[in-house]
Structure formats: structure tokens, C-alpha cells
Amino acid sequence: MTPAAFSASSSGPASFSLYPELDATTLGAFVTALETGDVTGLAPARAADVADVRSVAVFGRAKVPGADGDLLDAALWRHTGSGPRPVIVMPSPWTSLGWLVYAVQASIFAARGYNVLAYTARGFAASEGMVDVAGPLDIADGSRALEYVVGRTAGPVTKVGFLGDSYGSGISQLVAAHDTRVDAVAALSTWGDLGEAFYENSTRHLAAVEALLAAAAKARLSPQTQAVFENVLANRDVEGTLRWAEPRSPFTHIKELNRRQVPVFFAQAWHETLFPGNQTLRMFNELTGPKRIDLSIGDHSGPEMSGMLGLPNRIWTDAHRWFDHHLKDVDNAIAEEGQVLSEVMWNQTLEARPAWSAVTRDVRRLFLTGDGELAPDPEAGWSAGVLCGVDTPATVADAVVTGGLAELAGRPKAYPTGDIDRTVAAVWASAPGEEVTRLRGIPRLRVTYRAANPGSTFVAYLFDVGPDGTAHIITHAPYTDLDSAPDSLISADLDLQATGYDVPRGHRVALVVDGRDPFYGDANLPRATLAFTSPEATPSYVDLPLG
Structure with a gap:
């Protein structure tokens, strides 16, 4: 599919997914196995994942009351024991698959001792409301989702983490900046400055906006969201778009993250075509709390996609280690490994550096x-x-x-x-x-x-x-x-x-x-x-x- 497939002059957005390797049927079968225990037809590794999580936690679908009374489609992995546990909340990416993309990883987190809630962002799939693009309603939804899972834990909640990929990564950072209960963040394929992502050096990112529209073809965009995207494509009201993007940019709220020294883990691809990497690096460099960034070969969400299928994946491995260290106080040496881990094109050598300034x-x-x-x-x-x-x-x-x-x-x-x-x-x-x-x-x-x-x-x-x-x-x-x-x-x-x-x-x-x-x-x-x-x-x- 070429950028021309997203032409603004076409009668409507072409069918497109930011997650082409993910299959709803396969993920749905995994969720059915979580509900029933019947692992017939699952790969042996995924069957083992189901057995592991069902032995320690209860899985169930949920409807989370979000902002403005809109119900958010969700799934909850809940331990029944009364002991203290950390919580992880996972807002969904920009996809009609919703929370389903997290089914395997959420199960792995739950099997390792976390209570987990994954939810579909408003306006997508079975969640009510309209797409707000990480606006005030999405931030409120994140806090409501946290309240929902905290209210259903059998024991005390020790610490709270937010993890998101793509769209969910921006929402996770923004919720952490606004909700003092959030103790750590993992943001994969993320953005720091949405205005710069749309207008790099005053240049419109047409293909990126067209791709976002195409990937949201089944979503319900708010009138404001639709107008902003159309304005970018038509080269109208640049200042209005930048004003809209400012509160939706984690960089705008970085003082709050720094005031509380919230640990933030980033993962980014070198050839990111949706959210160019420099604006994320600017966000990363301005953070003063514990931080880490993994830089990989590939494009948006590609480096972490295999992990969503349950395959070995260093991005997800590091996300688990990040939360284990910052939410469970596990001494796993991730804090001593340096702030930057980068994969060299094309030999795939991994290089660790203490800070971006040392790269x-x-x-x-x-x-x-x-x-x-x-x-x-x-x-x-x-x-x-x-x-x-x-x-x-x-x-x-x-x-x-x-x-x-x-x-x-x-x-x-x-x-x-x-x-x-x-x-x-x-x-x-x-x-x-x-x-x-x-x-x-x-x-x-x-x-x-x-x-x-x-x-x-x-x-x-x-x-x-x-x-x-x-x-x-x-x-x-x-x-x-x-x-x-x-x-x-x-x-x-x-x-x-x-x-x-x-x-x-x-x-x-x-x-x-x-x-x-x-x-x-x-x-x-x-x-x-x-x-x-x-x-x-x-x-x-x-x-x-x-x-």
C-alpha cells in the first residue's frame, strides 16, 4: 500500500491496519480459551500462557464507566488472593481490534503477579463515545479505568503502571501527568509532541494523517477530530491544529512528570513514519526521572508486534523488567544498564549507552x-x-x-x-x-x-x-x-x-x-x-x- 492509497481526494479512506500481522480470529481464540479453559487449536506456547494465568487469576470481560457516561469495552485479569499487588492499565492502540491486541501480554503480566485492565479507547470498536485523540475525555477515561480495577482488587494496590502502544502510549503518558496515582509508564511507538508529528519543520505529514484516518475507518471520530485531520490534509488552519495538539502532547505536561519523577520507558523505531523519532527523543531528554529508551530497526509498532503474538521480543521483555523494577521493587539491574539501548542498522548489534548525550x-x-x-x-x-x-x-x-x-x-x-x-x-x-x-x-x-x-x-x-x-x-x-x-x-x-x-x-x-x-x-x-x-x-x- 502506497501513500497514494490514502489520498484525500478519494471517496473514503482505504482499509488499512497499523497492525497488519495481528489477526482478530487468532487473538479471539486466545481470549475464548482464557474464558473457558479449552485450549484446543492454540499453539503450545499460547496454551501454556492460558494455563499459567488461569492457575492464578480470573479473566473476565468488562464495561468500564468512562467520561461523560460512555462505557468502555475492557478486559480484567484479577487475582483473588487478598495480598497486596501492583496494577497495570493498558489503553488500546489506534485500531479496531481494541484491547484485544494486548490479550497475550496482559495475560503474561497477570501470570507474573499483576492485576491488569486492558480497555479500548473511546470511539473504537465496542467502546462508546467518539475519538478524542488523547484529549481531556481520554485522560479522564484512563483515570476512570484505574478506579474500576482498583475497586475490584481483592487486596491492597501497591503501585500503578500504565502501558500503551501507539495511541495508547500517548494516553498513558498523559494520564500519568494528570493522575498522581500512576507510578510508572511504558510507552511503545509513542509521541512527545503531536504538533511536531503533524508538522515537522512546518511540513505537513500527509501520509501519516491519511494512514491514521484509514486505520480509523470503522471508528467514530468526533467532529473536532475529523475537522483537524481534514484541515491538515487541505492545508488549512495550521495554528488551530497546533493549538489542538498542544494539550494532547505529553511534552506540554512534562513538568508534572518531572515533579513526581515518574519512571518512563520508551520504545521507538528508527524509521518511524507516523511519529518521527526526534520529537520523542526531545521528550525523553527533558525527563528528569528514571527513564529508558529502546531504539530499533523498523517502523511504527513493528519492533514490538511479535511480542503481541506472544513470541520472544526484547521490547516487551524490557517493558516487563521496567515494571518489575519500578512497581515490584525487583532488583533486575535494568536501572544500571544505561538509559539508551539501540539496535544498529543493519547488523542488529545492540548498543547500551548511559544517556543520549553519550550516543x-x-x-x-x-x-x-x-x-x-x-x-x-x-x-x-x-x-x-x-x-x-x-x-x-x-x-x-x-x-x-x-x-x-x-x-x-x-x-x-x-x-x-x-x-x-x-x-x-x-x-x-x-x-x-x-x-x-x-x-x-x-x-x-x-x-x-x-x-x-x-x-x-x-x-x-x-x-x-x-x-x-x-x-x-x-x-x-x-x-x-x-x-x-x-x-x-x-x-x-x-x-x-x-x-x-x-x-x-x-x-x-x-x-x-x-x-x-x-x-x-x-x-x-x-x-x-x-x-x-x-x-x-x-x-x-x-x-x-x-x-
Whole structure:
């Protein structure tokens, strides 16, 4: 499925799931086994999960009274003993599967001593109400869900954790910021600043919004939610959208999380196409309490998806360890392992660092030159033209979310750099590396360009190019200028999305800049041109973070 499948001009959103590997029938069979004890047809490991949880806890479906009297569809795993226990509440992702996606993991948590409530966010599946996109009603729902499970525990509640994936991860952070009863959070494939996720460097994330609409095709969006999404697609009322996004951004409420020193665990994919990773890293870096972030190969929810099926998965393993440590006081060494664990593309090596500031050890600055090189010395007086309105082989990915599944399988998209038309894209490449180049952190680009018309957009990509010209994407970022006068020089300074990438010996690092990518809206007029250059006083360069 390509971004065009979510075109705003179509008669309605295409059928789409952010969780393509999850099957409602299989998960439903697991839940039926939880209810009946009959494990016929289940895989042996899942049958063992059912037996484990049924031996210590009671499973049941529930209707949780949410805000405004709306009932939320839920499931409760409850221990009958009167001893003290911690509680975990799990708000659902952005999917018509609702709480069902958590059935296996919630059972594992329950078998290990937690009382667990998983619920479907309002407006989705069998929950009443309308989708509020992590707004005040969703925050109130989270507190009501906590009250519901606390009121049904047989013994005292010791501590409380909120865990969510995707949509549920944002809700979990926001509930923790507003409800002082929450002691720890696990936020998988999450966001920190929703406004930045929708408008990165003033550039609309069209494909992301189209994908969210398509994945919510069976949901009941509130009129405000529908209007905001349509405004992003139609390029209307940007300020209104940002005002709407502000209270829905955990970053807005970070002072409250820091005041209480709430432990927060993040998991994020390097090639996240819904919620770009830098805004989550900004949230992570501003947290002052216990924190950890796992960074993985793949795209939105992909790295943790196998764990939802019950398969071995390091993201879910760390989430369990996080809660065991912070909710059950288990000394499992997770606090001593460092705040950052990252999986290197594409060798899958895991690297632990004490903090994000320790990920980058040095910076290599390469300057853009007139002959298409990334060189150690600046060069002024050249110009490289880009014709706008024409797509190029340089794109973010083949599809939102699902392109990351190939990366997880070790088959990242191959880009034929020889097919990039130099009239519609500007290309600069480094000399072949004499050793492995270990890119770790946030690459930064400074470039000057002239736009003939008011309003301009470009997308910058870093590629790893092999000796045969085949490339793999390292990272990218869009940039839009809406304020400069026509035919003026524009200085663009932008962070590309964070990366952990090993460029093999003999490969080149290439910077490609073009004026159109189907993942983004652009402000360029059709057939307009962008002329990139490098003034002597402010040379154009890319900073490569080295580990």
C-alpha cells in the first residue's frame, strides 16, 4: 500500500491496519480459551500462557464507566488472593481490534503477579463515545479505568503502571501527568509532541494523517477530530491544529512528570513514519526521572508486534523488567544498564549507552560542493537547481508502517541512485569510506537556497551507497519555508531524524535533496525551481554524528 492509497481526494479512506500481522480470529481464540479453559487449536506456547494465568487469576470481560457516561469495552485479569499487588492499565492502540491486541501480554503480566485492565479507547470498536485523540475525555477515561480495577482488587494496590502502544502510549503518558496515582509508564511507538508529528519543520505529514484516518475507518471520530485531520490534509488552519495538539502532547505536561519523577520507558523505531523519532527523543531528554529508551530497526509498532503474538521480543521483555523494577521493587539491574539501548542498522548489534548525550562521540562536517561531492573543505560560488513537483526514486519508504516490516526481516528497500534525475534532485556524495562509518545520533544539515516563489519545501535524505550504486536510506527530514520573499536566499538549518547506522567500508554517504515526496505536503508551486548554493560566509554542510 502506497501513500497514494490514502489520498484525500478519494471517496473514503482505504482499509488499512497499523497492525497488519495481528489477526482478530487468532487473538479471539486466545481470549475464548482464557474464558473457558479449552485450549484446543492454540499453539503450545499460547496454551501454556492460558494455563499459567488461569492457575492464578480470573479473566473476565468488562464495561468500564468512562467520561461523560460512555462505557468502555475492557478486559480484567484479577487475582483473588487478598495480598497486596501492583496494577497495570493498558489503553488500546489506534485500531479496531481494541484491547484485544494486548490479550497475550496482559495475560503474561497477570501470570507474573499483576492485576491488569486492558480497555479500548473511546470511539473504537465496542467502546462508546467518539475519538478524542488523547484529549481531556481520554485522560479522564484512563483515570476512570484505574478506579474500576482498583475497586475490584481483592487486596491492597501497591503501585500503578500504565502501558500503551501507539495511541495508547500517548494516553498513558498523559494520564500519568494528570493522575498522581500512576507510578510508572511504558510507552511503545509513542509521541512527545503531536504538533511536531503533524508538522515537522512546518511540513505537513500527509501520509501519516491519511494512514491514521484509514486505520480509523470503522471508528467514530468526533467532529473536532475529523475537522483537524481534514484541515491538515487541505492545508488549512495550521495554528488551530497546533493549538489542538498542544494539550494532547505529553511534552506540554512534562513538568508534572518531572515533579513526581515518574519512571518512563520508551520504545521507538528508527524509521518511524507516523511519529518521527526526534520529537520523542526531545521528550525523553527533558525527563528528569528514571527513564529508558529502546531504539530499533523498523517502523511504527513493528519492533514490538511479535511480542503481541506472544513470541520472544526484547521490547516487551524490557517493558516487563521496567515494571518489575519500578512497581515490584525487583532488583533486575535494568536501572544500571544505561538509559539508551539501540539496535544498529543493519547488523542488529545492540548498543547500551548511559544517556543520549553519550550516543554521539564526535561530529564529522562535510561541505556541499559544486561538483557533487561531500568534502572536508567548503566551496562557494556554485548552484544546483531542483525542479519541483516531480517525484524521484528518493522517497521516505514505499509505504507507511508496512515498509518497516521488510526492514525487520533484513530486507531494507534498495534505492537505485543512478535513476535519480539530477534535474529534479540535487545529489552530493562522500568519498568511499576507508573503514566502517558508525553514524550514531542526529545528523544536521545547513543549506542555503533560492526559491523563485513564495513558499518552498524540500526533503533531504542521507543514503548509504554501495560500490554498485545501490543505496539504503539512513535517515531524512523535510523542510518548509513559508515566510521568505520570492527570489530571496533562504538559510535552512534542520535536524535529520536520529539514526544508528553502520556504513560499510568502501561505501559512500550521499545527501539527496528534492522538492517532492508523497509522504509530505509541499508548498512549492508546480514547475517551480529551488537553487541550492553555498555562500562563503555561511557554507552549506552536513554534520555526521559518529559513535
